[in-house]
Amino acid sequence: MKNFSTTGSLFSRNFSLNLGGQILDLSIPRVLGIINVTPDSFYRESRVADPDGAVLLAGDMLAQGADILDVGAVSSRPGAEAISEGEEIDRLSPVLEALRNKFPECAISVDTWRSGVALQMHQRFGIHMVNDISAGTMDPEMFSTMAQLGIPYVIMHMQGNPANMQEQPRYVHVVDDLLQYFSERVFRLRKLGINDIVIDPGFGFGKTLEHNYMLLAQLGSFRMLELPLMVGISRKSMICKALGTDPGQALNGTTAAHMAALLHGANLLRVHDVKEAVETVKIFLQIVKTGSTGV
Template structure:
């Protein structure tokens, strides 16, 4: 199994070992995320539903829980920073009340929401925009001292698919991430996790190209997160729906693991944990 040089993350004083890849479970506090099975917007009982899902994910082996209050599917509706914070903060607090050791990632591209979430107990910032949509994000992350997931995206969730124009998608994604990594390092950011951004300003064929060359990202010597769970790349290729894309997700997650992924961001934790356990038994990677 390929290994990265950086094998640990400091999550609020707790060292997380990524020698064995980890799983990040997705909890969407939104009414419009692309996979209906991940939505937690249940009238009058959002926090209760989140605690139930968190309990199942932790039991199934999730190391991280990723909580988002702004759907970033292509063409998603705009949500104000106040509404986004109002969605995620009670969920973070409810989960940590019930599971104090849970490691929560806040899925946001807004520095203000990230700051509030970390104050509420979140241990990681997961920025799908990679710092491009909020000029304060990099400085905020560095000042907070938590790991930062730097994802590649162009434009906004509303415009990104019109910007999927590359001569060589892998090379250009790496080049654009390298500039941002250098900026983060200059600000003192210690833990950076890279995410190629499958489905964000990429066509289906570009997503497969990225996956085919995923091992190239090891040149950064940073942990690599892969988030391809139930995405259109899978279900459109197979001519099915997102609800039926679990098997395809497991196939592509397994390929990602063999190419050096350190974290799998998924809707289905148990199946991802099983993929990790099985690939760890292989000796020819």
């Protein structure tokens, strides 16, 4: 029971996100629903072709308990189509407009590494958060733009870029290397006055299967950064390879991995399947509650 109590104490810390003036309390784990405005994201069911499809998927996710919708227009899987900034904006704009009109109270994150996209989507649609797979390494203007916007910023670790990240990734020690990486990025962000920061280890982004599972097993090491921790492992290849299956059949494995992430301190889960993730959080909270009572 002592281990559960220790896990529970992690969520007594005062992590929160300021989402357009609404404070999202992270004392309990939260769920982000993935909406991909792309033709080539790795999981077909997350793709939407038009604003109507996005509204339909978003409505389902919100009804199932999603706290934030994470909308992206560029696939980051290896070999995905590269698109211009203009095309990314053209894909996002009608979808974000439809979501803001239909769900005006909904918190929206945009998954982009481009500062110009982040700036326009905030100015035009009032997005609440930016989720950057490159942590500012692919656009030198991103950090200064985020300082200007003053909204939460998710920084993810990726070795290389989406085109080459899986070509023999190497680390001295994957956990220590990522801790050093995040420490340096966070130091730079704080010098710019950016404090609403979330870290994401970047499962599947420049990591072998062994790297991914070492990160999951030692996820608690990232507590020393004293920042909210987001985990994106939903239906990824680390699950499919371990089970010998494909993304369409990886829900059970995803749920198991989500529980492991929660037990090691994840504050946010970025998911394709909101209902199952919300239920996983509920079971996790029951474990923590019961463990802390010593029953």
